Each structure stands twice: as structure tokens, then as C-alpha cells.
Amino acid sequence: MKVTIKYFGLVAEAAEKSEEVLELNGELTALELKAQCLESLAIADKESVQIAVNQNLNDTITLKDGDEVALLPPFAGG
Amino acid sequence: MSRYDRQIKLTEVGPEGQKRLRNAKVLIVGVGGLGSPAAMYLTGAGIGKIGLMDHDKVDMSNLHRQVLFQESDVGRSKATVAKERLENQNSEVEFEVYQEPLTIENAENIIKQYDVVLDGTDNFETKYLINDACILADKPWVFASIYKNEGQLSVFNYENGPTYRCVFPKSTRENISCEATGVLGVLPGILGTLQAAEVLKINLGTGEVLSGKLKLINMMQASEQTININKHSEEVEKIRKNGIAPVYIDCDLKNKEQWYLDVREVFEQPKPKGKKVLSIPMGDLTLRYQEIPNNQEVFVFCQSGKRSKNAIEILKNEFGFHNLKNVEGGIETIIDG
Numbered sequence: 400m401k402v403t404i405k406y407f408g409l410v411a412e413a414a415e416k417s418e419e420v421l422e423l424n425g426e427l428t429a430l431e432l433k434a435q436c437l438e439s440l441a442i443a444d445k446e447s448v449q450i451a452v453n454q455n456l457n458d459t460i461t462l463k464d465g466d467e468v469a470l471l472p473p474f475a476g477g
Numbered sequence: 478m479s480r481y482d483r484q485i486k487l488t489e490v491g492p493e494g495q496k497r498l499r500n501a502k503v504l505i506v507g508v509g510g511l512g513s514p515a516a517m518y519l520t521g522a523g524i525g526k527i528g529l530m531d532h533d534k535v536d537m538s539n540l541h542r543q544v545l546f547q548e549s550d551v552g553r554s555k556a557t558v559a560k561e562r563l564e565n566q567n568s569e570v571e572f573e574v575y576q577e578p579l580t581i582e583n584a585e586n587i588i589k590q591y592d593v594v595l596d597g598t599d600n601f602e603t604k605y606l607i608n609d610a611c612i613l614a615d616k617p618w619v620f621a622s623i624y625k626n627e628g629q630l631s632v633f634n635y636e637n638g639p640t641y642r643c644v645f646p647k648s649t650r651e652n653i654s655c656e657a658t659g660v661l662g663v664l665p666g667i668l669g670t671l672q673a674a675e676v677l678k679i680n681l682g683t684g685e686v687l688s689g690k691l692k693l694i695n696m697m698q699a700s701e702q703t704i705n706i707n708k709h710s711e712e713v714e715k716i717r718k719n720g721i722a723p724v725y726i727d728c729d730l731k732n733k734e735q736w737y738l739d740v741r742e743v744f745e746q747p748k749p750k751g752k753k754v755l756s757i758p759m760g761d762l763t764l765r766y767q768e769i770p771n772n773q774e775v776f777v778f779c780q781s782g783k784r785s786k787n788a789i790e791i792l793k794n795e796f797g798f799h800n801l802k803n804v805e806g807g808i809e810t811i812i813d814g
Contacts, residue, residue: 405702407693408624417698447649451704456644456691469704471693473645474622474629476660477511477599 400464404436408472410448413440423462430458432468448472480567481523489683495523501680504528504591506579506607508559510665511621511672512597513545518673519595520563520570524680527563528591530575531555542662578742579603581721584610593676594618597669601648602746608633608641609721612713617688619675621668625658626697628668631706632675635688642712644691664696729813730754736775737811738801740788745780749808759784766796778804778811 403420411417414436423432429450437445450458451469462468484490490498501524505512508531519527535543535550535558543555550558560572575587579598588594588610596607596618604620611618617635621628633640671692678684691704716722728747730737739749739756748756755775757765769775769792777785777792782805792798804811 408627412625417695444649447645447647449644454703455705456707469693469702471629471691471704472624473601473649474624474627475599475601475604476623476625476658477507477509477597477621477665 400462402432402462402465403467404432405467405469407470408474410437410440410442410470410472413442427462428458429460429462429468432462433458433470436470442472480569484522489681494681494683497680497682498523498677499525501593502526502528502591503593503595503676503680504530504588505595505597506530506603507597507599508543508545508555509533509539509597509599510542510623510660510662511669512595513543513559514666514669515595515597515673515676516545516559516563517566518670519676520567522673522677523567524570524676526571526573526591528573528575528587529556529559529563530577530579530587531559532576532578542660542665544662544666579606579610581606581723584721585613588614588616591616593679595672595676596620597672600746604641605648606721609716612640612716613720617679619672619679621665621672623660623664623668625660626664626695628664628694628696630668630671630675630687630692630694631690632679632686632688635679635686637708638688639706639708640713642716643709644706646709646712661696667694667696730811731813732811736770736773738769738775738777738785738788739779739808740777740785741779741808747808747812749812759788762788762791763795766792766798769798769801771798771800774800774802776802776804776811778808781807 400423401420402423405418406414429452433450449471452460453467481495485495503524505516508529533555535546535553535555537551545559545562554576556574556576560574584606594607607618611634619632621630675687678686691706693702727750730749737754740759742758777789779785786803789801789803
């Protein structure tokens, strides 16, 4: 199945892209996908990155074909 | 012709709405990139009372985005300059200046005196502090934050809606400010203006308030997205039950046997733990210098290495300390991990 990942803030920077489509095999929760996406990235506090699936904040949901997953780090600047 | 004629013409405002704005009290925490445009539009709209809170001084590097300030203001208190400037814009608005940071001690009391809080801060600690104090005082707050070319916006704790902790339950040490990352002045301009719009809708009691939603704006890509967020009642109940949860982001220092002196203000983060770390803010040095060991090497640090250098000068010249070494690059260079 295909899932679109959208990266924001310092996650997009570390990933060097703001969006990609991943081909996934087998069942995966949003949280598992996040761990997989962030694994190789230099992000100090991965726990602070939140997950939205199809524009809803949720990390426990099992992903299905066509889902859009957003990885959202908190911003502090003002 | 009334000064508010052009907004009173709107059916969403009308004379009744203008009266509501006149009776509204808004606290702006942080009069910087977000707070400047927000304060100007809220002043223009005729909000009855505006609290201006900022403990910082105007710096030349602020002027490209903090549109309240002029070159001649450099070195002056942001909150005071903001009041002077805004009074000229609208003498009907009452302003209250707070030249102090929001703290666990003062937050609830100050926020209680207002109807809405507008978050113009640039750090996670104060955002969590505003969040928790607003839960206790039962007030909504309008949040915005920026990272480089992106912004986040939401209204929290509005009519029992979700709070900041419902999106980001825990604070993080990755406290990256505009100073560190860079930002185009227009981005806080856009976000601060949107915050002012949310404040107006809340006070007018009209329109769709951005509660239960997190708006994400990417200025460079000219794109926007809205994420739905749910309330996590347990996060809110925890605060109601236990009070404001301090977000002391603690850290370890590399050398645990070494004596350290932290001369930053108590609210500055992260906070190193350890028996050999003394915390004495610059202003308290002359009162508390006797707490500093004088028979072994003590490393003195602040955020960047500048204040600690001054602190060493004072301690050396006035109190005869010869055992102090400056941490040149600031706290980040001595943190473990």
C-alpha cells in the first residue's frame, strides 16, 4: 500500500524533503511509521514529534492505502 | 465620523460588537515579532484594555520583524516603548505594562485580570506556563509559533476545548528561536495578525474560532493545512488538580565533579542538575557571592558566554575571586548528551 508522508519544521529539514510517498508492506500503525521515518534522521527529541493521519492528530491508528501522514514537531519561535 | 466606522459597518461587528471590543481585556505575552502586529491591530480595533508583557529590551536585530520599534528605541524596554507607540495610535485604549517575565508565581494572578491571552513568546517554557495558567484561570489563549518559514496557530482552552498539552503533551529541549534559525519579518507578521483576528472573533462572539484545530502555514511554499485535534481531558485534569506543571527542562553537565556557577535568570532553560551546580542570577551576585567556593576552580556559564564573562569581572574586582573560569560558548557546550 502507498502512504504519503508530509514533513514539517526541523523534521522536513532533517529529511531534506517536505513530502514523499512510501510503499509499505504489512500492517503498520502511525507510531510505527513515524519511528521508521525518523530512525535515520538527526532529531534529538523524537518523542516531541506528533503524528496526524488524514488531518487528524492520532498515533495509534493502523494505516491503510492512500493515507496521508503528517509529522509535526513543536515550534518555539516568535 | 467614528474612528471605528469601517468595522462597525460589518454585520459581524455593528455597534453592539464595538461595545464588546471596548469592554474586552487582552494580555499580550511577548511584544516581539508576533506581539507587535497583534498589538497594533488590537489597538486599532479599540480593545478596551491591553496588557503588554515583555522583560526584554529592543535590539537592532529585532527591527526587521518587530514593527512596533524604531532605531531610536534600541536599548529601551519593549513593553514601555510599545505602550508609548500604541497610545499615539489610539488614546482610547488603556495599556498596562509588565516589564517582567511571566512566571509560575505571577501567571495565574495576571491572567485572571484579562479575557484572552495572546501568546507572542519565543520559548516552550512560557507556552506551557500560559497554557497551564489559562486552564486554572479558565481563559482562552491564542497560540502561534514559528520555525524558519513555517508557522503554527491555534486557539487553546476555548469553551472547554483542547489545550496545548493535548497536542504536545511534553516540553522539549529543542528550543530553537528565531535568533538561532533566522526568519523573514513577514512570517511573524502574518501569524501575529491571524492571532489578532482570533482575539477579535473571541471577543465579538462571532465567526469560526480556530479551536480544536492546528493551522500550519508554510510561507515559502504558500501552503496551508489544518489538523484536527482532540481534547485529552486527563492532561487538563492533571493541571486542575496539581496546579501549573513547571517545565524545568533539566539536563546533565559533562563533568559531574566540577563546580559550576549558573548566572542566568531562574527562568532560563535548560536547568542543569547536580550538587555542584550553583544558580545565582547576575543581579543577586553581590548579595550571594559568599555561596561560591573560592578554594577550587569554578566554571561560570550563562546562555552564550557574555554575561558569565561580566560576572567573573565583578566577582574578581569586587570580591577577590581568582578561581573562576568562563564557559566561552555558553551552556550548550557543557551539556552532556
